[in-house]
Amino acid sequence: xxxxxxxxxxxDYKFKHINNNAVIYIDDINNVEPESxxxxxxxxxxxGLVGDAIAMPDIHWGYGFPIGCVACTNYxxxxxxxxxxxxxxxxxGVRLLRTNLEYNEIQKYKEKILxxxxxxxxxGLSSESDIRLxxxxxxxxxxxxxxxxxEEGYADKNDLNFIEDNGYKRESSFDYISEEAIxxxxxxxxxxxxxxxxLELQIVDEIxxxxxxxRLNLFKDQVVLMIHCGSRGFGHQIATDFINLMxxxxxNKYKIKVEDKQLACVPANSEEGKKYxxxxxxxxxxxxxxxxxxxxxxxxxxxxxxxxxxxxIVYDISHNMATIEEYSYNSKKYKLVxxxxxxxxxxxxxxxxxxxxxxxxxxxxxIPGDMGRYSFVLVGTETAYKETFGHTCHGAGRIKSRNQAKxxxxxxxxIKELESKGISIRAASKATxxxxxxxAYKDALNVVDIVHNANxxxxxxxxxxxxxxxx
DNA sequence: ATGTGC
Numbered sequence: 001x002x003x004x005x006x007x008x009x010x011x012d013y014k015f016k017h018i019n020n021n022a023v024i025y026i027d028d029i030n031n032v033e034p035e036s037x038x039x040x041x042x043x044x045x046x047x048g049l050v051g052d053a054i055a056m057p058d059i060h061w062g063y064g065f066p067i068g069c070v071a072c073t074n075y076x077x078x079x080x081x082x083x084x085x086x087x088x089x090x091x092x093g094v095r096l097l098r099t100n101l102e103y104n105e106i107q108k109y110k111e112k113i114l115x116x117x118x119x120x121x122x123x124g125l126s127s128e129s130d131i132r133l134x135x136x137x138x139x140x141x142x143x144x145x146x147x148x149x150x151e152e153g154y155a156d157k158n159d160l161n162f163i164e165d166n167g168y169k170r171e172s173s174f175d176y177i178s179e180e181a182i183x184x185x186x187x188x189x190x191x192x193x194x195x196x197x198x199l200e201l202q203i204v205d206e207i208x209x210x211x212x213x214x215r216l217n218l219f220k221d222q223v224v225l226m227i228h229c230g231s232r233g234f235g236h237q238i239a240t241d242f243i244n245l246m247x248x249x250x251x252n253k254y255k256i257k258v259e260d261k262q263l264a265c266v267p268a269n270s271e272e273g274k275k276y277x278x279x280x281x282x283x284x285x286x287x288x289x290x291x292x293x294x295x296x297x298x299x300x301x302x303x304x305x306x307x308x309x310x311x312x313i314v315y316d317i318s319h320n321m322a323t324i325e326e327y328s329y330n331s332k333k334y335k336l337v338x339x340x341x342x343x344x345x346x347x348x349x350x351x352x353x354x355x356x357x358x359x360x361x362x363x364x365x366x367i368p369g370d371m372g373r374y375s376f377v378l379v380g381t382e383t384a385y386k387e388t389f390g391h392t393c394h395g396a397g398r399i400k401s402r403n404q405a406k407x408x409x410x411x412x413x414x415i416k417e418l419e420s421k422g423i424s425i426r427a428a429s430k431a432t433x434x435x436x437x438x439x440a441y442k443d444a445l446n447v448v449d450i451v452h453n454a455n456x457x458x459x460x461x462x463x464x465x466x467x468x469x470x471x
Numbered sequence: 472a473t474g475t476g477c
Binding site: 063087088089092125126184193194195196197230231232233235236237239240320402 | 472473474475
């Protein structure tokens with residue numbers, strides 16, 4: 001049984017378990033579902049954990065690990081890596097594009113822009129790309145990562161500076177990838193997918209931090225675009241393959257016992273651990289290219305309809321990923337396996353991995369909200385570096401299950417409601433729209449306010465959707 | 472999230 005009173009408030013918006021290495025950033029501990037707390041406590045018992053298993057205010061139930069969670073293990077002392085701590089959609093992430101246009105300059109072209117975006121960017125379950133590659137071309141492209149996109153003309157040279165890890169994971173390989181993964185991924189580059197993934201036309205609605213907004217080249221009433229998607233069937237198959245592999249060797253070969261089979265894991269420095277890391281990084285490359293090709297399509301549409309050449313990347317972040325990093329924790333140096341699942345990196349100002357343009361403000365944090373309300377831009381802080389291994393939340397989090405949403409929400413009413421707010425929809429499936437209705441989600445503003453008040457990231461801008469392309 | 476399953 002989960003006892004909520006076992007979590008004590010150690011400062012505003014932060015609760016720590018009295019016996020376990022688990023903390024939750026939340027306004028009120030009663031606002032967390034017991035199932036996801038149980039999952040967090042399971043994670044806190046993983047071999048080699050360093051510090052606490054950390055939950056963000058958008059925590060909700062997931063596969064093994066809760067979504068909205070950070071867990072770090074000690075690579076040098078057989079700390080584990082677990083695919084469930086990354087998620088099936090490896091390198092699911094968000095990219096924000098800015099234009100030099102104001103809302104009033106595009107208002108009359110809005111529907112046309114959405115038509116073209118919907119035509120150019122394949123969306124929906126099992127949607128396929130117009131880019132056809134042979135198996136060997138596909139392999140070459142994913143190994144090269146975003147550098148392939150640059151060579152092929154899908155990226156501008158400057159783009160790479162504004163993507164986390166420059167859009168390229170060097171430690172990647174096809175050696176441990178199944179034919180199935182290749183088959184599933186081969187024709188999916190530059191596709192949106194389904195579920196909560198989207199391409200939105202948005203307007204900068206409110207600026208909270210003028211200085212940081214200026215550095216990010218964001219201004220009120222500006223037209224921006226947000227891309228939320230990941231590694232499609234490719235990453236999904238890689239996750240599936242490695243969960244199966246780890247289930248086979250975890251107990252027999254490595255004598256690891258976990259609280260839940262879905263926490264299947266192996267030591268990160270083991271044979272299987274290293275194979276997973278190389279494969280996960282490959283899926284990460286896929287997702288970076290995926291968001292890059294969608295960017296290319298957006299640029300094409302804006303050039304064609306508005307003759308706008310300025311569509312620049314503000315930033316591109318991953319919220320489902322693990323990285324192996326040297327990190328100081330409690331004045332001790334570690335090589336950490338940092339699992340982040342539904343959590344966003346939020347590095348402080350002057351961190352060496354930030355682009356020069358953003359050095360003084362910290363790492364941009366992109367938080368997708370729901371299609372009817374808003375999304376957010378924040379920046380990382382020193383407090384995050386000290387308390388959360390440099391992380392913050394990733395989104396709103398569900399309150400209604402997909403089925404509940406489909407049963408209780410009326411499609412026509414929803415579309416009318418969105419229209420009345422000035423939001424137009426292009427979607428491959430009606431069911432997805434119902435599943436992703438604003439009513440199915442928590443208010444992202446509450447989530448963002450908690451991380452802001454806990455100082456693990458700072459609000460910079462609020463973005464409001466005016467057009468949504470979905471699967 | 473996902474060729475929406477073991």
